[in-house]
Amino acid sequence: AEFTSKRVRSMFTEFFRDRHRHKLVQSSPVRPRGDPSLLFVNAGMNQFKPIFLGAVDPRSEMAHYRRVVNSQKCVRAGGKHNDLDDVGRDVYHHTFFEMLGNWSFGDYFKEEACSMAWELLTEVYGIPPDRLYVSYFGGDAALGLAADEETREIWLSLGVPPSRVLPFGMRENFWEMGETGPCGPCTEIHYDHVGGRNAASLVNQDSPEVVEIWNLVFMQYTREVDGSLRPLPQLSVDTGMGLERLVTVLQGQRSNYDTDLFTPLLSAIHQSSRCPEYRGRTGQADDGNVDMAYRVLADHIRTLSVCIADGVYPGMSGAELVLRRILRRAVRYSTEVLLAPPGTLASLVPTVAQILGEAYPELYRETVRIMDIINDNEAQFLSSLKQGRGVIDRTLQKMGGAQLFPGSVAWSLHRNLGFPLDLIGLMLEERGVTMDTEAVDRLAAEEEKLKTHTEGPNRESCTELDLHSLSALQGAGIPHTDDSPKYRYS
Ligand code: ATP
Numbered sequence: 001a002e003f004t005s006k007r008v009r010s011m012f013t014e015f016f017r018d019r020h021r022h023k024l025v026q027s028s029p030v031r032p033r034g035d036p037s038l039l040f041v042n043a044g045m046n047q048f049k050p051i052f053l054g055a056v057d058p059r060s061e062m063a064h065y066r067r068v069v070n071s072q073k074c075v076r077a078g079g080k081h082n083d084l085d086d087v088g089r090d091v092y093h094h095t096f097f098e099m100l101g102n103w104s105f106g107d108y109f110k111e112e113a114c115s116m117a118w119e120l121l122t123e124v125y126g127i128p129p130d131r132l133y134v135s136y137f138g139g140d141a142a143l144g145l146a147a148d149e150e151t152r153e154i155w156l157s158l159g160v161p162p163s164r165v166l167p168f169g170m171r172e173n174f175w176e177m178g179e180t181g182p183c184g185p186c187t188e189i190h191y192d193h194v195g196g197r198n199a200a201s202l203v204n205q206d207s208p209e210v211v212e213i214w215n216l217v218f219m220q221y222t223r224e225v226d227g228s229l230r231p232l233p234q235l236s237v238d239t240g241m242g243l244e245r246l247v248t249v250l251q252g253q254r255s256n257y258d259t260d261l262f263t264p265l266l267s268a269i270h271q272s273s274r275c276p277e278y279r280g281r282t283g284q285a286d287d288g289n290v291d292m293a294y295r296v297l298a299d300h301i302r303t304l305s306v307c308i309a310d311g312v313y314p315g316m317s318g319a320e321l322v323l324r325r326i327l328r329r330a331v332r333y334s335t336e337v338l339l340a341p342p343g344t345l346a347s348l349v350p351t352v353a354q355i356l357g358e359a360y361p362e363l364y365r366e367t368v369r370i371m372d373i374i375n376d377n378e379a380q381f382l383s384s385l386k387q388g389r390g391v392i393d394r395t396l397q398k399m400g401g402a403q404l405f406p407g408s409v410a411w412s413l414h415r416n417l418g419f420p421l422d423l424i425g426l427m428l429e430e431r432g433v434t435m436d437t438e439a440v441d442r443l444a445a446e447e448e449k450l451k452t453h454t455e456g457p458n459r460e461s462c463t464e465l466d467l468h469s470l471s472a473l474q475g476a477g478i479p480h481t482d483d484s485p486k487y488r489y490s
């Protein structure tokens, strides 16, 4: 039978539940509960953190967990695990993704964890073993941590050739949840999409040819606030495999965006855009960043939908500010690169629900509310962009032919409408004038002097149009038609 994403997800949970006696636990919401060290849930293990730490209420259901399996909604867009900058640029990092995981809380340890993972990948999913590489913790002399030779031996005994069992250091093979919290050495499984002779040298090199798919963490420590490692009361296993990456492998694709988790979204985006179809697959040059825009939109609408359904709304601080930036980034790619009309983003929410709603039914229940919130925020953003453009154009008229744009106006755009100064500078450059940066610097310095500790309401929004996506859009070279949105910078 076909490896649909739904089937891949349920094969994972059923393998651990039915064949290896794990209890199936539901995904927690992406808004962390009672954990100020986290912005978003970033791994399947988050909800089990009290168990690792030995801090679980003995009367709670969790106190009885020994073997658990789940598929967890994760967001990595802030904090220690932040992949926002990679999204759209590569084809295997998302801001929202699903993490398939199995756990042992003081039950099985390294040997059983590795052998079950190997059995699932090679026998149940049928992945050819010669496409798999494994990494293990090579130790860290300075920190007094020994190499995990035990894990190396386990992989060799499972039949993995020595040339495919590779040691790495702290950065790759010592997993930590955050600045503090449970951590330990890990062993990871990587998939070679190409079958090339130099695949071993591409492991952990951020290459699209050899991609990490599964991480098996042997939880043994907790990182304290002072940076020290304290041994945990019991040895546990915590694994996480990205569903999107696994589905890509099983559907014979090279990009997560070419799987059934994303293709319906790309088609829906195409219907609203005035650009060619998504061509990521063809390997052609991405003229005008159109493919990038497709990926950003498809990624960000999933994140927005899941977060809003779980009660994280676009806002002014913390996770909410992150979500607001994600929304605004999506709106800019949508309107400026894909030339799609306002409302496009929200129109994709029912497609997200069709793809993910069976696994996460709140997406069906909340569809209308998610759409309303996205539309409101989009309208607000588009109107401040429009207002800013109006201010600039009126000022230019008053200036006659003068070259220097008044610093006071630029500062007011920045301060009151939340325009980053770099963006204002760019918009002016495109209109053939320059910003009076000296005056702006003076105003900024004055404000700094006056500044009390209460921040103005628009202060955070100054960073909302993140510059790298701006420069990406800049090189876009999309032909703007006359009736194209008013939000372009020319
Ligand atoms: P990478 O090195 O590719 O950034 P990671 O080492 O940060 O991944 P882990 O923290 O080990 O990832 O998470 C376990 C698994 O979750 C990874 O092996 C991968 O399959 C998946 N994963 C991690 N980050 C993402 C992401 N941003 N988007 C999609 N899948 C992800």
Ligand code: MG
Pocket (backbone or CB within 6 Å): 083
């Ligand atoms: Mg990562």
Ligand code: MG
Pocket (backbone or CB within 6 Å): 172, 212
């Ligand atoms: Mg990694």
Ligand code: MG
Pocket (backbone or CB within 6 Å): 172, 188, 212, 215
């Ligand atoms: Mg990893």
